[in-house]
Amino acid sequence: MTGSKPPENSQSRRAVLHRAAWLVPISTRSVPNGAVIEDGRSILAVGTYRDVRRQCPPGTPEIDHGSAALMPALVNAHTHLELSGLAGTIPLPQPGFPAWLKELFSKRPRLAAEDRARAVARAAKDLTRFGTGFFGDHTNGDADGLPQDPFGPWKIEFREVIGFDRDSLAASFAGEIPKQDDTAERYGEVSLAAHACYSTSAGLIREAKAWTRKARLPFSIHVAEHPEEMEFLKLGTGFCRGLLERLGKWDPAWKAPGVSPVRYLDGLKVLDKDTLLVHAVHMEDADWPIVAGKGCTICFCPRSNHFLGVGRPDPGKALRLGIPVALGTDSLAGNTDLNLFNEAAFLLEHFPDVSPADILIMATSGGAGALGRGSVAGSLEPGRKPLILEVSLPGSLSASQLAEAVIHNGSKGALRWVSHPVHC
Numbered sequence: 001m002t003g004s005k006p007p008e009n010s011q012s013r014r015a016v017l018h019r020a021a022w023l024v025p026i027s028t029r030s031v032p033n034g035a036v037i038e039d040g041r042s043i044l045a046v047g048t049y050r051d052v053r054r055q056c057p058p059g060t061p062e063i064d065h066g067s068a069a070l071m072p073a074l075v076n077a078h079t080h081l082e083l084s085g086l087a088g089t090i091p092l093p094q095p096g097f098p099a100w101l102k103e104l105f106s107k108r109p110r111l112a113a114e115d116r117a118r119a120v121a122r123a124a125k126d127l128t129r130f131g132t133g134f135f136g137d138h139t140n141g142d143a144d145g146l147p148q149d150p151f152g153p154w155k156i157e158f159r160e161v162i163g164f165d166r167d168s169l170a171a172s173f174a175g176e177i178p179k180q181d182d183t184a185e186r187y188g189e190v191s192l193a194a195h196a197c198y199s200t201s202a203g204l205i206r207e208a209k210a211w212t213r214k215a216r217l218p219f220s221i222h223v224a225e226h227p228e229e230m231e232f233l234k235l236g237t238g239f240c241r242g243l244l245e246r247l248g249k250w251d252p253a254w255k256a257p258g259v260s261p262v263r264y265l266d267g268l269k270v271l272d273k274d275t276l277l278v279h280a281v282h283m284e285d286a287d288w289p290i291v292a293g294k295g296c297t298i299c300f301c302p303r304s305n306h307f308l309g310v311g312r313p314d315p316g317k318a319l320r321l322g323i324p325v326a327l328g329t330d331s332l333a334g335n336t337d338l339n340l341f342n343e344a345a346f347l348l349e350h351f352p353d354v355s356p357a358d359i360l361i362m363a364t365s366g367g368a369g370a371l372g373r374g375s376v377a378g379s380l381e382p383g384r385k386p387l388i389l390e391v392s393l394p395g396s397l398s399a400s401q402l403a404e405a406v407i408h409n410g411s412k413g414a415l416r417w418v419s420h421p422v423h424c
Contacts (some may be wrong), residue, residue, distance in 0.1 A: 017056050018418055019049050020065040020392075021393060022402055023380055025072075025360060030402055036070055038386035038419050045381050057197025059281055067395045069406050070418060071360075072379050073133025073153075073387035074340040075367025077299040078220070078278050080138050083411055085111040085119035086334035094306040094334075095163050097226035098239050100308045104333055123338060127153045130339040131415050133387035134368060134377045136220065136276075136328070138193055154387075156371050158193035165249045167203035169211065177211075192218035197261045198232045198240040201251065202268055202273035209270040218274050218372045220299075224261045224287070226277040226310040262287035271296050276370050278302075278328065280318075281311040288321055297324040297370040300362070303346050304330035315362070316353035326370035327362040356403035386419035389394040 015037055023034030023046060035052035037044040037060070045055050049232070056062075089107050111119075134154045161172045169177050169192075178190050192208045194200040200208075205221070212219040224230065232240035236256030244250040257264050261288065265271055268326055273295035280291075280298045291298065300315045318325050327347075329338045329412040336342075344359045368378025376385050391406050392414040409415070 015057065015060055017052065017060050017062045018070055019062065019064060020070045020390065021069045021397070022069040023071070023144065024069045025357070025364070025379070027206060030399055031138065031380050032399070034070065036380055036386075036388060038388065040386065040419065043380060043382055043384045043386050043388075044380055065390050065418070067393050069391045069393055069402065070380065071391060071406065072364045072377065073382070073389055073417075073420070074129065074363050075326070075365075075371065075373075075378050076132045076135040076153075076328055076338065076340045077276065077367040077370045078138070078301055078330060079123075079127075079135055079338060080331035080333070081120045081123045082116065082139050083108070083331035083333040084123035085116045087119065090333055092334070092336065094309050096306065096309045097228055100334060101243075108333075109347045118333075120313075121331065124153065124337050127422050128417075130337070130340070130341060130388050131410060131417075132340055133385075133389075133420065134373060136218075136367075137197055137323050138166035138220070151183045154385075156189040156191055156373070158191050158212060160193045160195050160321070161196040161204055161208045162199050162253075163249070164199055164244050165251050167201050169204065169207050172204055183306075191215065191217035192221065192249070195230065196222040196225070197228050197264055198244075199249075201254075203267070205270060206268055209268075209275070212274065213409070216274075216372075218276055218370065219270070220276040220278060221265070221270075221287075223265070223277040223280055224282040225305070225310070225392075227282060229261060230282050233264055234258055236268065252272055260284045260287050262290055265288050266294070273297075274372065276326070279308070279310075279313065281313045283314065283317075287390055288317065288323075291318075292321045295324075297326055297366070299326040299328045299367075299370055300347075301328045301330040301335075301343075303336070303343055304334045304351065306329075306346075306350075307336075308334050315347070315351060319354065319358055324366060324369055325358075326361050326367040327359070341407060344407045345411040348404065356407060359407060360403050388418040388420075389415050390398075390418050396415050 017272050019035045023031040033049050035049040036046050045052050090103040132153045136156050138158045138160045159178050163172045168173050192211050194205045194208050209219050228239040231238040251373050271294040275296045278299045298318050340363050344363050347359050365378035368374045391410050
């Protein structure tokens with residue numbers, strides 16, 4: 001089997017019962033000989049085939065998926081689709097963040113607007129082909145004006161605020177602060193993200209977080225991604241300061257706080273359960289209890305960290321501390337694809353202290369929770385949107401082998417869409 005486009009006109013379909021060898025996961029459980037009833041708008045029932053079959057109205061169509069797992073669509077919690085036009089143009093891996101950023105600054109301006117738009121459209125289709133049903137996308141504006149594909153993945157768009165020498169949203173957006181009702185129809189949900197502590201002023205970070213709190217939306221920020229960020233926050237020196245000075249963005253009144261990015265953000269009072277910390281590669285011992293205590297989610301992007309040469313994150317420690325975790329691919333300027341199954345397979349290979357079951361949760365319900373959509377996506381439960389994938393499996397498989405087999409087969413493209421609702 002290969003990835004395929006979601007079924008046409010799925011909202012007009014009547015209820016259908018889907019049966020398969022496995023359902024994975026429902027919360028943290030997997031169900032053998034399971035079944036799902038969906039009507040194209042929502043999931044109506046899940047459980048064992050025997051129990052679910054009893055709930056079906058007479059004449060309900062039934063589809064037997066055989067030796068396969070039915071699972072919730074993946075949730076890619078961190079992307080930059082507007083950089084998709086740079087796919088394959090930056091050699092990977094890079095020796096570090098400064099070298100990668102030099103490549104980015106050199107090549108991004110050469111992309112024509114129409115080429116960028118086509119690349120973004122292709123990337124969105126790839127997300128669907130790879131099994132992503134919902135994603136979080138950071139943008140500085142290059143993805144604007146692109147209509148939402150009704151059969152493409154659902155998304156929350158993070159308008160990224162940046163400006164070390166600016167202290168207000170009005171200054172960052174040139175007076176045009178995003179309005180939720182103006183953009184929701186074309187783009188889906190719109191929220192704000194601060195780029196990073198080394199590129200965004202304290203006042204701008206606070207105001208962006210205040211905007212998202214008022215709108216009851218998630219807030220995202222890159223945190224502790226590379227050693228250069230750590231040096232800048234601790235000492236005010238190094239690559240990040242030189243970059244700001246070269247770009248004419250340096251604020252001579254700024255003083256280094258002398259603490260880690262996590263402690264800095266805690267001091268700004270922007271850490272809470274609706275804050276998504278992206279990367280978290282260079283976490284200090286004192287950072288972990290702060291993140292856990294505030295209820296923040298961490299989105300790990302391990303292949304991006306590897307390809308940019310910035311270091312190795314510790315998702316295992318986050319899980320052991322009970323910190324909510326999600327998974328993202330980052331951009332095609334720093335990764336080879338946007339396939340979250342491939343991201344999960346990379347974790348399997350390189351992070352043996354993280355179980356396959358936990359990796360699947362990171363890629364589904366963890367991401368949905370990070371993006372504030374845990375009630376509608378990320379799991380096979382009644383009331384959720386029917387974003388359902390089929391992943392083919394070997395005929396004989398034990399429960400202990402299931403999650404790893406789903407990840408490996410999904411990364412090989414052995415998947416197809418079972419149900420995908422048309423966007424409202």
